[in-house]
Amino acid sequence: MKQTISILVENRAGVLNRVASLFSRRAFNIDSLAVGVTDDPSLSRMTIIVDNGNSVVEQVEKQLNKLIEVIKVRTLDEGNMIGRELMIIKVSANKNNREHIMTICNICGAKAADISPTSMTLEISDTPDRVDVFEEMMRPFNILEVARTGVIALQKGGGKI
Amino acid sequence: MKIRATAAIMECLLEQEVDTVFGYPGGTILNVYDELYRYKDKIHHVLTAHEQGAAHAADGYARSTGKVGVCFATSGPGATNLTTGIATAYLDSSPVVFITCNVTEATLGKDAFQEVDITGIAMPITKATFLVRDAATIPAVMRQAFAVAANGRPGPVLIDFLKDVTFPSVEIEYEFVPWRENRGCAGMRELNRDHELKKPTPNQQDVDILLDMISQAERPFVICGGGVVLGRADREFKEFAEKLDAPVAISLMGGGGFSGSHPLTTGMIGMHGSKASNTACDECDLLIAVGCRFSDRVALSPATFARQAKIVQIDIDRAEIDKNVLTDHHIIGSARRVLAMLNEKLPQYDHSEWKAHILPLRAPSVAEASDHLTPQQVLETIRVQMPPDAIVATDVGQHQMWAIKYLHFQYPGQMLTSGGFGTMGFGLGAAIGAQTAHPDKRVFHITGDGCFRMNCHELATVGYYKLPIITVVFNNGTLGMVRQWQSLIYGKRYSETTLDRGPDFVKLAEAYGIRGFRVKTAADMEKALAEVLSAEEPAVIDCRLDIDEMVRPMVASGSEITDFLLSEGGES
Numbered sequence: 001m002k003q004t005i006s007i008l009v010e011n012r013a014g015v016l017n018r019v020a021s022l023f024s025r026r027a028f029n030i031d032s033l034a035v036g037v038t039d040d041p042s043l044s045r046m047t048i049i050v051d052n053g054n055s056v057v058e059q060v061e062k063q064l065n066k067l068i069e070v071i072k073v074r075t076l077d078e079g080n081m082i083g084r085e086l087m088i089i090k091v092s093a094n095k096n097n098r099e100h101i102m103t104i105c106n107i108c109g110a111k112a113a114d115i116s117p118t119s120m121t122l123e124i125s126d127t128p129d130r131v132d133v134f135e136e137m138m139r140p141f142n143i144l145e146v147a148r149t150g151v152i153a154l155q156k157g158g159g160k161i
Numbered sequence: 162m163k164i165r166a167t168a169a170i171m172e173c174l175l176e177q178e179v180d181t182v183f184g185y186p187g188g189t190i191l192n193v194y195d196e197l198y199r200y201k202d203k204i205h206h207v208l209t210a211h212e213q214g215a216a217h218a219a220d221g222y223a224r225s226t227g228k229v230g231v232c233f234a235t236s237g238p239g240a241t242n243l244t245t246g247i248a249t250a251y252l253d254s255s256p257v258v259f260i261t262c263n264v265t266e267a268t269l270g271k272d273a274f275q276e277v278d279i280t281g282i283a284m285p286i287t288k289a290t291f292l293v294r295d296a297a298t299i300p301a302v303m304r305q306a307f308a309v310a311a312n313g314r315p316g317p318v319l320i321d322f323l324k325d326v327t328f329p330s331v332e333i334e335y336e337f338v339p340w341r342e343n344r345g346c347a348g349m350r351e352l353n354r355d356h357e358l359k360k361p362t363p364n365q366q367d368v369d370i371l372l373d374m375i376s377q378a379e380r381p382f383v384i385c386g387g388g389v390v391l392g393r394a395d396r397e398f399k400e401f402a403e404k405l406d407a408p409v410a411i412s413l414m415g416g417g418g419f420s421g422s423h424p425l426t427t428g429m430i431g432m433h434g435s436k437a438s439n440t441a442c443d444e445c446d447l448l449i450a451v452g453c454r455f456s457d458r459v460a461l462s463p464a465t466f467a468r469q470a471k472i473v474q475i476d477i478d479r480a481e482i483d484k485n486v487l488t489d490h491h492i493i494g495s496a497r498r499v500l501a502m503l504n505e506k507l508p509q510y511d512h513s514e515w516k517a518h519i520l521p522l523r524a525p526s527v528a529e530a531s532d533h534l535t536p537q538q539v540l541e542t543i544r545v546q547m548p549p550d551a552i553v554a555t556d557v558g559q560h561q562m563w564a565i566k567y568l569h570f571q572y573p574g575q576m577l578t579s580g581g582f583g584t585m586g587f588g589l590g591a592a593i594g595a596q597t598a599h600p601d602k603r604v605f606h607i608t609g610d611g612c613f614r615m616n617c618h619e620l621a622t623v624g625y626y627k628l629p630i631i632t633v634v635f636n637n638g639t640l641g642m643v644r645q646w647q648s649l650i651y652g653k654r655y656s657e658t659t660l661d662r663g664p665d666f667v668k669l670a671e672a673y674g675i676r677g678f679r680v681k682t683a684a685d686m687e688k689a690l691a692e693v694l695s696a697e698e699p700a701v702i703d704c705r706l707d708i709d710e711m712v713r714p715m716v717a718s719g720s721e722i723t724d725f726l727l728s729e730g731g732e733s
Contacts, residue, residue: 014280014290021285055483062480068289068309 032150167196173303187235192327216246217590237275252581256315363494378447387414388452397500410438421569431459437522540567556588556612559641586615670701
């Protein structure tokens with residue numbers, strides 16, 4: 001089962017390492033990890049997606065709570081969070097199929113970010129499964145390169161962690 | 162007021178009431194040692210032979226006193242030599258602040274001479290690491306480091322100062338704040354509010370639930386774990402055990418938390434646990450583990466551990482709950498506070514029938530007569546002759562199990578052993594730390610020939626400081642515990658465990674200016690130990706034992722706890 005862990009940490013060197021090592025020492029793989037500074041420049045938020053059993057994630061959550069650099073840890077409930085991922089995707093494109101590509105972009109809510117005589121670079125920000133759908137739709141056009149950020153997430157409503 | 166940055170480091174040590182540090186100087190930490198020279202009347206520095214010895218000494222100091230130990234080392238190899246000592250302290254939750262220095266800001270990350278990323282290396286084996294690049298942060302970092310090391314579940318912390326920070330020209334703003342006041346000072350917001358580093362307050366409701374479970378139990382059983390020792394909760398534990406009137410097993414790290422000679426105790430539990438402990442664990446209907454993490458040496462088979470029982474865990478560290486064994490109930494808090502709350506409402510129980518079933522299973526430890534010297538005879542001699550408050554530091558292996566089985570410890574900090582990490586070579590360093598902290602007590606260092614060789618160069622430290630440590634070498638010419646596994650599980654294929662290569666430990670001791678004795682019979686041992694104890698000076702007693710002595714009883718790793726591979730005595 002995929003789980004989303006949101007962690008508020010101190011924004012300083014070595015913290016990412018410390019958090020990541022708690023996962024690696026139990027030999028479980030991180031599906032995605034996104035870090036960025038928050039409205040308070042002394043704090044960063046990490047959003048980590050893991051695909052592991054409940055008890056394992058609960059153990060890691062408890063261990064994370066012990067790190068002095070970690071301010072708060074919360075496992076976000078799938079139905080109760082806003083999760084978004086940014087993808088930048090470069091496909092082969094020419095004057096014959098550009099319009100076709102743009103139609104799919106419009107349907108999926110993607111935008112053109114760059115264009116050249118032989119390619120188009122598109123960006124989309126959405127839930128991971130909808131980003132997957134867009135990527136799938138682009139496959140026939142010959143995907144040249146893909147970069148995805150991994151999910152960032154906040155819980156719904158007025159509450160905060 | 163403005164003072165030198167290095168003076169602030171010393172003052173911060175004094176704030177924490179540190180009067181002893183263990184260490185080894187070197188290039189990058191020169192400025193700190195130069196300052197230490199000025200502070201030598203206030204801070205006693207013990208120079209060891211090797212940084213690992215210094216790390217173990219600081220650890221032994223911390224374990225035997227309950228205070229935070231302090232250890233200095235230089236960058237690069239000095240720092241990496243600490244790592245085994247840091248990991249040893251981490252696995253057994255021993256509060257030690259390790260202070261290293263690194264290269265200059267300009268050369269950091271450029272593979273400068275003796276540069277290593279020690280904060281990176283130490284990350285998984287410390288509670289926290291600090292790389293200090295700004296001298297102004299010295300007081301905040303030092304205070305935070307001591308708070309983190311000592312509070313909650315204790316453990317090691319590492320501070321790495323860049324050399325620039327320690328230059329004599331660097332001055333910082335500093336004001337002396339005693340530790341009782343500075344553990345909650347500014348900059349500690351996260352520590353206090355969000356990390357529960359202050360001892361968490363036990364929940365009264367959780368305590369009441371346990372009281373109710375106790376009232377319904379017919380066969381309660383208690384494990385005294387390392388948390389009782391670390392939290393110095395021995396008095397509260399004794400009251401709890403006596404009121405509950407239940408058998409008590411003492412885990413390896415719990416030694417000293419509950420008197421080993423108390424009529425309720427069943428001895429060790431787990432791999433080398435007594436028949437009484439392991440049977441009680443299998444048959445009890447309520448298991449209360451106090452400050453015990455159910456390691457794989459205790460809960461050999463977690464799924465069937467205490468299979469008939471409701472399992473209750475009392476621990477200061479929430480992350481230990483349900484980690485190794487799934488529990489039915491838990492209470493978060495220090496052993497001392499939780500037990501005090503339980504004792505307040507706990508009535509006097511009588512579990513005579515259950516006790517009568519379990520307690521007689523504990524075989525009396527007897528040293529049988531033999532034509533050659535046996536480990537039991539050596540320990541019997543020590544037990545009879547040692548002052549009751551003597552501290553015992555062990556290394557790791559057969560001698561460790563024998564010592565902890567046969568010697569009965571009476572107070573927390575009396576027994577020092579590397580339980581979690583199993584560090585061969587821990588004993589002599591730990592003994593140096595304990596003896597430095599307790600000049601009025603005798604300190605025994607019980608070791609094997611394999612372990613002793615790993616850190617025997619610390620005899621130089623023992624000899625120089627005239628520390629009256631008594632090293633007793635269980636010399637069976639082999640890595641006994643590994644050989645035991647090879648005998649029982651690996652078809653007697655003794656792959657690289659025979660240590661038929663010296664050195665002569667008596668001559669080795671003499672080379673360091675320490676008296677050496679070789680004993681081959683029980684009578685020799687009695688005579689030698691009496692002579693050693695009559696003088697306030699160090700000694701090494703080389704006890705020659707049979708190569709095939711085994712630690713009994715034994716349950717194989719992963720087996721059911723009552724499935725003894727070796728019985729208590731005789732053939733299995």
